[in-house]
Amino acid sequence: MDHEQAAEMFSDFVDGTLAARDKSALEQHLAACIQCRTELESFRRAVGSLGKLKQPAPPRFLPDIQRQIYERSRGRFFGRRWKVFGRIPFEWVSLATIIAMLIYYIAMLHGTPGGVKPAP
Amino acid sequence: MEGTLRLARLRARRGPYLVSVTERLLIGRLKERDEQAFNEIVRLYGDKVFSLVYRMIGSRAEAEDIAQEVFVTVFKTIDGFRGEAKFSTWLLRIAANQSKNRIKYLARRATDPEGLDEGAEAAASSHGAPLAGRIEGPDVLIEAAELDGLLQRAIAALDEDQRLLVVLRDVEEMSYQEIGEITSLPEGTIKSRLHRARMAIKESLDRHTR
Numbered sequence: 001m002d003h004e005q006a007a008e009m010f011s012d013f014v015d016g017t018l019a020a021r022d023k024s025a026l027e028q029h030l031a032a033c034i035q036c037r038t039e040l041e042s043f044r045r046a047v048g049s050l051g052k053l054k055q056p057a058p059p060r061f062l063p064d065i066q067r068q069i070y071e072r073s074r075g076r077f078f079g080r081r082w083k084v085f086g087r088i089p090f091e092w093v094s095l096a097t098i099i100a101m102l103i104y105y106i107a108m109l110h111g112t113p114g115g116v117k118p119a120p
Numbered sequence: 121m122e123g124t125l126r127l128a129r130l131r132a133r134r135g136p137y138l139v140s141v142t143e144r145l146l147i148g149r150l151k152e153r154d155e156q157a158f159n160e161i162v163r164l165y166g167d168k169v170f171s172l173v174y175r176m177i178g179s180r181a182e183a184e185d186i187a188q189e190v191f192v193t194v195f196k197t198i199d200g201f202r203g204e205a206k207f208s209t210w211l212l213r214i215a216a217n218q219s220k221n222r223i224k225y226l227a228r229r230a231t232d233p234e235g236l237d238e239g240a241e242a243a244a245s246s247h248g249a250p251l252a253g254r255i256e257g258p259d260v261l262i263e264a265a266e267l268d269g270l271l272q273r274a275i276a277a278l279d280e281d282q283r284l285l286v287v288l289r290d291v292e293e294m295s296y297q298e299i300g301e302i303t304s305l306p307e308g309t310i311k312s313r314l315h316r317a318r319m320a321i322k323e324s325l326d327r328h329t330r
Binding site: 053054055064 | 158159162163171174175191192267268271272286290291292293314315318319322325326
């Protein structure tokens with residue numbers, strides 16, 4: 001293994017995702033190569049330092065968003081919307097229509113057998 | 121109610137990818153335009169979104185603007201959220217896309233000297249850094265702030281895709297699976313790009329610390 005091949009494995013090594021055989025080969029190389037040991041240490045330090053960069057949102061973050069939303073919607077964003085303009089339950093409306101038509105059809109079929117009597 | 125909200129906060133701290141009944145209820149309330157649910161979503165995810173955007177852009181003012189815009193977009197488009205992805209994935213994808221778009225926009229403005237301002241220049245330039253990193257005078261700089269500045273400069277020197285991977289993996293400490301869900305990239309691609317980005321950051325730090 002040369003320096004370049006060793007360096008290619010640094011990420012997986014640091015993440016703990018390196019395959020057992022590659023890990024063993026890298027460890028053997030590191031035991032004999034001070035240059036790669038130094039490089040790995042520097043790599044580990046750089047990656048580790050990135051974990052300290054988390055940045056909390058500023059304290060006025062929520063009020064600022066609330067203000068923006070109120071301004072953009074002129075105060076109409078929040079609050080329950082009128083359901084008529086919400087989602088119409090088409091499947092239920094269709095089912096109700098079919099049932100109503102069926103009832104009407106059956107009523108027409110059986111309800112008025114001699115509806116209009118012919119003139120004598 | 122307070123108990124369930126506390127549970128949701130706890131879960132958000134442990135990791136953003138745990139789908140819970142509480143989260144689903146919260147999203148349902150958000151769809152009903154419940155202001156309390158809106159505030160709770162910002163409290164739960166505000167830090168994560170801000171941190172992601174800030175480290176991607178490198179300018180606090182720009183980051184505040186984008187992070188606010190992310191939440192406004194989320195609330196405007198929440199009806200389109202069908203739960204196919206986890207809410208946090210969906211939210212962070214919006215944050216990532218808006219950050220990448222802003223980086224491109226600022227880079228375009230940086231080439232136009234007429235429309236350039238100091239903040240945009242810092243964020244768009246490959247040497248853009250947060251204020252702490254740009255203050256001159258070693259006597260006022262503490263070591264942590266110096267390192268923060270160096271790291272931010274190193275991140276800003278990466279392209280936007282590499283920046284995103286470094287921030288998601290090494291700053292926000294997300295798993296490769298979570299990163300794959302946000303970026304829609306296969307794990308192999310994420311790993312190889314991330315490795316190149318980490319090596320570039322290491323080289324940059326080495327140059328400044330030797």
